[in-house]
Amino acid sequence: ESGSLATVQRLINSGLAPQDVAHLLESSPPKVREILWELVDSELEGEVLQHLSEELQGHFLRDMTAEQVANVTSDLDIDDVADILQQLPERVTQEVLDVMDQQDRSRLEQVLGYPEDSAGGLMNTDTITIRADITLEVVLRYLRRHKELPDMTDALLVVNRNNEFIGSLSLRKLLVGDPQQTVREVMSTDTRVIHASQHETEVAKLFERHDLVSAPVVDAQGQLLGRITIDDVVDVIRETADHSLMSMAGLDDEEDTFAPALKTSRRRAVWLGINLITAFMASAVIGLFDATIEKVVALAVLMPIVASMGGIAGSQVLTLVIRGQALGHLSSANFRWLFNRELIVAAINGVLWALVIAAITLLWFGDPGIAAIIGAAIIINLLVAAVSGAALPLIMKARGIDPALAGSVVLTTVTDVVGFLSFLGLATLFYL
Amino acid sequence: ESGSLATVQRLINSGLAPQDVAHLLESSPPKVREILWELVDSELEGEVLQHLSEELQGHFLRDMTAEQVANVTSDLDIDDVADILQQLPERVTQEVLDVMDQQDRSRLEQVLGYPEDSAGGLMNTDTITIRADITLEVVLRYLRRHKELPDMTDALLVVNRNNEFIGSLSLRKLLVGDPQQTVREVMSTDTRVIHASQHETEVAKLFERHDLVSAPVVDAQGQLLGRITIDDVVDVIRETADHSLMSMAGLDDEEDTFAPALKTSRRRAVWLGINLITAFMASAVIGLFDATIEKVVALAVLMPIVASMGGIAGSQVLTLVIRGQALGHLSSANFRWLFNRELIVAAINGVLWALVIAAITLLWFGDPGIAAIIGAAIIINLLVAAVSGAALPLIMKARGIDPALAGSVVLTTVTDVVGFLSFLGLATLFYL
Structure with a gap:
């Protein structure tokens, strides 16, 4: 018995992707679920949490202290942390913010300032921004100074000195462009821009209709706040579609299949x-x-x-x-x-x-x-x-x-x- | 009356994106729909068709000759052309293939050889492939010889001399990597590979769970056939979710809201x-x-x-x-x-x-x-x-x-x- 548990533990912590562990938890009855969750290494908990339904996130978070929540979520994208914090009572959220470092806290507070179902609540702040008057060669050198680019980066966002969004330079254009050209000459200015207050279903329609991978998010003054990526939009599409089906039978669309x-x-x-x-x-x-x-x-x-x-x-x-x-x-x-x-x-x-x-x-x-x-x-x-x-x-x-x-x-x-x-x-x- | 028609025509052919025109057609009762379709410039018809539901594709294609279909679809991605051709009777599809040029025909026949709801039917053949033993600098020079990279290209696919898929080099890694390193040193070999015979819902689960933008498709021998991109997967996710809702009321999920x-x-x-x-x-x-x-x-x-x-x-x-x-x-x-x-x-x-x-x-x-x-x-x-x-x-x-x-x-x-x-x-x- 304990031997097979050890095998499962090894599988969970090194064999399976966090997404697969999340899926395993979603597919397990309550008791099995608790046992499996105990086996997850604490440094993996955040990754797994991020892929769980809100209902299950809330369930596992309930037993954690503010420090634990802050630790567990420290390596996640800002929008995913925001999603997780929204499952907590207001008071606990504040405690978690208090134990975070200054930069993470201010970024998070920006995202948490928007409703969960708005573009602002969906956005991520990990954008790479550049200025319009530099050459592609300089951009390439600048990028090489990074150890890695954020996930789902398909374009660099061009801003002016007031941090207003003025265009985007796709990696595809950057790679085929003449290094001596300036960003201004190559960037596209007809990029679809999302306003932080837009509803997430509007965002999903935009992504779906125009085949976007990511899109910049601006505030009412046109200042760049962050970007929304297709992986989060796919979740919105799935949830919206699920909502109609489940509601028609009087079920909650976040309903846990294995609720007690x-x-x-x-x-x-x-x-x-x-x-x-x-x-x-x-x-x-x-x-x-x-x-x-x-x-x-x-x-x-x-x-x-x-x-x-x-x-x-x-x-x-x-x-x-x-x-x-x-x-x-x-x-x-x-x-x-x-x-x-x-x-x-x-x-x-x-x-x-x-x-x-x-x-x-x-x-x-x-x-x-x-x-x-x-x-x-x-x-x-x-x-x-x-x-x-x-x-x-x-x-x-x-x-x-x-x-x-x-x-x-x-x-x-x-x-x-x-x-x-x-x-x-x-x-x-x-x-x- | 004719003045306002001219305005609509201008709007359709230069003001709106093809996706928006498709949405307009989907949202119109039959008679209005016929009038609007007449106003679409013939070089835009393919782009618009691609974004219509299968039901409407079939409706408009029925009145076209094989030459017209071949013309209209000449600028589209192979997978989108395959989707459109699948709405035609077998005999007409053959006629359309006959009037195409050799390269397009052979690519299309490859995609059409797989069931519409399989990975093979969903894939695109516009991949950029590279070899493992060249340096990143050579890759960058090679890319600059292209006028543009295919839509949704987030990675280059690495193949050996037998065209077997051996790894992928994401543009993000290419841009931050040392130009003197070889592709083999930088490429990731744990890329999720899709088999052409997999069902599209399996493909959708893979994309959804692992936040993919594109994934390579191989045949049973491991040879690279093409790639699947997230925009097509989003359609699959939408259709699958729609299917349950509509079926439970005995409706077809491709059902046209404005059918006669x-x-x-x-x-x-x-x-x-x-x-x-x-x-x-x-x-x-x-x-x-x-x-x-x-x-x-x-x-x-x-x-x-x-x-x-x-x-x-x-x-x-x-x-x-x-x-x-x-x-x-x-x-x-x-x-x-x-x-x-x-x-x-x-x-x-x-x-x-x-x-x-x-x-x-x-x-x-x-x-x-x-x-x-x-x-x-x-x-x-x-x-x-x-x-x-x-x-x-x-x-x-x-x-x-x-x-x-x-x-x-x-x-x-x-x-x-x-x-x-x-x-x-x-x-x-x-x-x-």
Whole structure:
């Protein structure tokens, strides 16, 4: 047993990359996770922490002192340290800053001054800056004085004497350029510049659309603050995409797959409770028509079909619109077209499936009345589902509610209530 | 009108980047889209095409001749041309290859020889290769003979005389290194190498985990074929994440937000049809108990609650497991733990909500029998939901079925059937 632990320890500390150790921790149940974390050498802890999800970062940091946190993070990039510190309570963050050296502290405070989900919170301060009036030869000599260049450096940033960003010189251009040319002659001035206050999803769109590896970050006065690199943007892209998927099931996108049972139960209970309210609303609607159901029990047998078809059709529209919002395809200019298209689609599919369902109902119960009623209810519910699925995300977004989180609950409430109301309501008019 | 069209045309062809034009096309309804496409200068068409979704690429390519396709794609990267050609029928692709020059054709045939979703289909052949025994000074002179280096070049690839990959020299190391050192002394030999046959999601995981900008691609013999760059990997990451979200609503992840109504109706109809079958299965279960419902109509009022709570609880587990599979967190080693955790969570939430629902039922209908029965049914359905939600994705994946696509349909069928069966079945035992 202790022999195999020693093997694992060797593997963790010299065989595997820190990223792989992080992945191993993410993939382990709580107890195994604690044992593995104990085996990680303290000088590797920072590297591993940096690659863990926020949830796990917070978990392991909770047991560390401010000195330990400062030690563990001393070799990391500023933006990664900032990410880690943001998992700590405000008071502890201040303690960690207090034990850091002056330069690290002031750099960190700059990054921590911006919201975690802004360009400022994502940026790194390890830029190599040069002036425009020197020759490429001087640049090459200057670079050779460095022991190494920061990771993901694909360009040198050109600033004037006020530290304002004026252009960038890509390493690719530096290497093919004539050494006698000046930076000003070779640098590109149409570089996409990011403002520190921009939201990280805007940054991700920019990187994705223009195939960037890194981009300079400036403040409101145009002064260079740092740069953002593609590795951090990839994380943003992954998280944003994850967010929609997880939210639609009422899950947190930072959710730890291997969270303990009690923690998981508490989180899930909230979502079940919210959905229970909507389920009781649907029941209340059915309750209005108990006399009709007592008379024609076939209605009870068939009513879930109307609600379910509406739910499915609505969630297709909802998902499409939420994805369209995320990709930035939807605006008020083209929403009208989309809305009309969805109404047409709902009408076509409504009529198609109303006929199919009416035919099956007729064969099953031999009652043309019920067949006609369920057909009509299907058409009504599919139309309402289309309108709700298309409109809800827009209304919610305008009010600052996350459509991925709240959309499906509200939509299901609408399609359940309308489904039962139209089907049982029409039946009541017909039979009573 | 014609004046504003001219403005738009100027904007498209000189004001906007090709990526922005592509985004504009993606965000436009069909008719506007055709008009805008007509305005794009033919020498820009290739650049714009490259940034469109496959669905739109196919749409615009359909109207072009082989010569037009060859012209339009002549300035693009090989991997992007390959992506575009893969949207064409086999016969047309051959025609396009026939009108290309010899070098382009042979490079393209190499990329097209690999599946679209493999590393080989993703790679580019524009690598700069060097030999190990030359000095950095020679490398610098060699590079200066180029007019420019390929986009996203962050490293030169070192090969031996058999064109086998032996290491890589990053531009960052080249720039800080002593010019008298040889490439062999400076190059890194632990570069992560990708095999042409690897699946693109494996490639994406490698890039994501190790923060790569580019990586060399080799064949089974270790010969260098080309390289993969982060911009193409970002697309893979985006598509993979999109896939789960869209599939869970039965949508294609390449789905065009602004597809015409008829096309959309046809695709959606299939999904509604599949779900209708499961809805009728649930109805058939209810139908078994029509005598009981006729006697106690409160059962009809309450039964959707049991089905709905099961569906919600199950889809949370399903989503978590599908995400865990996508991130590579789940294996047979830790699945048992997850499965047990989900059973415990289901038991805790089952008992909690059974009590709440039973209490509300008792207040509403004043019948302790129904209250006890619905409580028991909730516990049963939540346990079954947990088992199905956790097990279905694994079973499906092992059989080559996409859990994101089929998971929710099968799950809902299970929770509906078990929900109605347990609630109405217990009620029948009790009341008849």
